[in-house]
Amino acid sequence: MSKFWSPIVATLKPYVAGEQPRIQNLTKLNTNENPYGPSPKAIAAMRGAVADSLKLYPDPGALALRQSIARFYGVEADEVFVGNGSDEVLAHAFVALLKHEKPLLYPDITYSFYPTYCRLFGITSEEVPLKDDFTIDLADYDRPAGAIILPNPNAPTGIGLPLAAIERLVAAHPDQPVVIDEAYIDFGGESAIPLTKKYDNLLVVHTLSKSRSLAGLRVGYAIGQRPLIDALERVKDSFNSYPLDRVAQAGATAAIDDRAWFDETRGKVIESRERVAGALRQRGFEVLPSQANFVFARHPDHSGEALAKSLRERAVLVRHFAKPRISDFLRITIGTPEECDRLVAALEEIV
Secondary structure, three states: OOOOOOOOHHHOOOOOOOOOOOOOOOEEEOOOOOOOOOOHHHHHHHHHHHHHOOOOOOOOOOHHHHHHHHHHHOOOHHHEEEEOHHHHHHHHHHHHOOOOOOOEEEEOOOOOHHHHHHHHHOOOEEEEOOOOOOOOOHHHHOOOOOEEEEEOOOOOOOOOOOHHHHHHHHHHOOOOOEEEEOOOHHHOOOOOHHHHHOOOOEEEEEEOOOOOOOOOOOOEEEEEOHHHHHHHHHHHOOOOOOOOOHHHHHHHHHHHHOHHHHHHHHHHHHHHHHHHHHHHHHOOOEEOOOOOOEEEEEEOOEOHHHHHHHHHHOOEEEEEOOOOOOOOOEEEEOOOHHHHHHHHHHHHHHO
């Protein structure tokens, strides 16, 4: 506490990011990073941007990047918004689209930045409980609301909703903005981006941190009809006109354009995910069905905290959430086949 703090500061409970430790020979499976690295074309483009000129400001509208994203998804460039990671894109969406008199709805077990943003921006919200099997029941969202945000697949569960269900939700709330946070959609789900042509209340948010292996670059984007994008731009330009530097824009553009690398690496992650899920089930774990680059699992005979501690002692780092209903689960990022083998071997010693 300090007498110089603004009144809001003492009330905040900041988001806690996954640990980034400096431990030798660590198998790091705690923050859902892609183990295969970015496209070589993206690396070359970033080197070129550094060699070119960093004395000039970047394009504040990131037009080349927005054009590449638009081509990839078959939309217009002015229907694309880009920002400093999907977290910043989401923050702008919370301010521009999700703050209304009626409450914002989101799941009770979900991405923990949502309640953080609500506290920061003074947004009234209601958490909608997941079902006992940790799935989202969209019927529970049929209540008075100012807006809705859902991750699909959900995090940290990894469970996804089919596109038809997302469309029913969006269609059922024509007077409320609906944000679908698709950070993990490329690992097995069906994106709602095509629905943005039909529904003027739908915004879809993506990140390049997961399926395009650029977690260290911090690039995210949103797609929706022009009035929604205009709202995001108004907030962005009232906060930071240059959120993406020249290197980030160059690397992200090349990564979007390299479809072959994208398809190859995400295919490897999906294959390893199914292998890990099977290995965990063989060893007595309950594993929730995942469409993400991680699995969410618990063992009936071991607490999540104890498992995480025992794995760490064996230089395997996973994510444990000490929260109601999920405290016995571990969220395990899918690594390379070798990293997955080290995880399974460590669990063999523990369980």
